[in-house]
Amino acid sequence: MLSIDIAHRQGDFSLECAFDSDARVTGLFGPSGAGKSTLLRIIAGLVRPDRGRVELAGRCVFDSRAGVHVPAHRRRIGYVFQRARLFAHLNVRHNLGYGAWFAREKPGRARFRQVVDMLDIGPLLNRRVTGLSGGEQQRVAIGRALLSNPAMLLLDEPLASLDVARRQEVLPYIERLSAESELPIVFVSHQLDELLRLANRRVVAVRDGRVTFSGPTAEFLAQPSLLGAEQAGDAGVLLRGKIIAHWSGDGLTEIACGRQSLFVPHVAHPAGSAITLHVRARDVMLACQRPQDISALNVLEARIEQLVADGDYAVNVHMRVGEQPLEARITRRSAESLVLVPGQTIHAVVKSLALAEQAWERLGGL
Template identity: 50%
Template sequence: MSLSVDIRHALPGLALDVRFEAPAGITVLFGRSGAGKTTVVNAVAGLLRPDQGRISVNGRVLFDSGAGVNLPPHRRRLGYVFQEARLFPHMTVRRNLAYGQRFAPKGAGGEEMGRVVEMLGIGALLDRRPGALSGGERQRVAIGRALLAAPKLILADEPLASLDEARKAEILPYFERLRDEVAVPILYVSHAAAEVARLATSVVVLEDGRAARQGAAAEVLSDPAVTPLGVRSAGAMLEARVVRHHADGLSELQADGLTLWLPRVPQAEGTPLRVRVEAHDVMLALTRPEGISALNVLPATVREIRMGDGPGALVQLSAGPNRLLARVTRRSVEALELRPGLELFAVLKAVGVAKESVADL
């Protein structure tokens, strides 16, 4: 199960030249607005014809400029979840959901209506019209509609961008369930670091029309050279597990041998969790600090230092098998004589950043 993209396309002000592979799971196309993300997704969907290149899903060629292949959108068998849900206003939710089913080949192995409705929690909405739904409900129906068309690949173009924070929190778990319960690979466009950290199996970073970096999520996100949104929003992601809830209101987490203390998390003991540690929440100390209020002080080794254009610098650390990012000033880099290989201590000012991972939702 994989998507293979290799396209070139000239847009006003942007020469797109993108090559990447998206394996099973959620591949996030990550980059600032104007980096060409939507163009790539529309090319995959067949809504836009690239100047040159080749696109295939599981070996099936959708587009090949060399061979003169360009399947129309309706023959590509993809599910597209748009930023605005684009539900058909004249149909009930039920008919919207069933729309794509009619066109799926018999025995295409698509999802069952009942299961999808249950998974997305939209059973109560079936007889309503899109006009009577909230933004979050509409987006859930749109996800179900795409899924029921028995797609070989799901495309999602910033499906949360038009929603407020509360609605985003409502939809994210459904994408996580999709990632974990449905075998269909998902290409997900985002410019929000938190979404990437939470959803991504792998990440493709788009910068100025090029795939600047691609790889597993934890690896790409902790790379100090990858800051498509600027140093301010950089941060690393750790895969952790809830070990114990303690009586004083703290939860103990383990991430590959590291112990982390967080304010009580709602998940049960044993639950896997993704933890995001923002670079500006990490302080560095050459000796283990004494008499400090921070609970999470981890021994770490400097791997790489990237000086920014301004007064800041990003330091990549390894703590056991985990990667962390710290944002410090250039002055501190010089004062502490930071260099690759130096052993020090990372003080995490805040790890109130736990984002629930999927399995428990």
């Protein structure tokens, strides 16, 4: 679906990136200045690299050796920037129409209404964009890109310019887009929580113009060194589960992970929905015997696979809960006092409230 192998120099900055991805949503992760936006502009055809090759959905759009360079307007790319870049003199309806004007196949009324409903921008259609909030403007920008009938959608940190409240307003709409649309998406972010909600299958990590990781999101999340110093504490695993029931009186949702259950703060999806849960290694405690009379609701029986020293005082305990991985980061002293060894059955304790701010999403369509 996406194959990149390019080299490009821009002033003192050198970008050399090679990766392949066939995921519906590919997360492009890295700190500011890593080269993510430049790479996205190369994919879109807005920047011509010095050498290399770019393939989109099996179609070569750039090949320096063969002299191929498909211009941006012929690549059928929908591009959403960090700021909405809407036309201030037009209302929302006309901004959306500008995207449709560039479509190879003009969207009909049904497609227009589908996009408007998906992004919940129907009440905004006759308003000037200057009167919209930042979150509303970004939703309109996404709609404009979708109505251009793109073959691929590029989202270049579309939440970076928004405050926390507006980010939480827009995230569910992008999440819905990724779940309900067949459109391939490349989502750029330096925020781990955004990445886990929108690209929980495939991640490409970039730092200093180089690819440092390309592969499954679960493998990426398990390596603190890839997350950066500020987010290394969020290293852990992704648990896949299915909602069993909502306990409305307690404000909790029960989730099945294999033959065991987890209780978490209420999740706004119906029973039967498949979801992903981010469990941080630092939030997992271990006990040799199943603990009694404790406040934590979640005690999972696990099997230790490996113990890995992490610095002078910590140990990462890699486990399996059924067929799924789980990880705990504990002190070396704790590991020694519990006499932990591979193959041992252990009880992993996770506080429900430790999961309150972690990433939830439907898996359908990903």
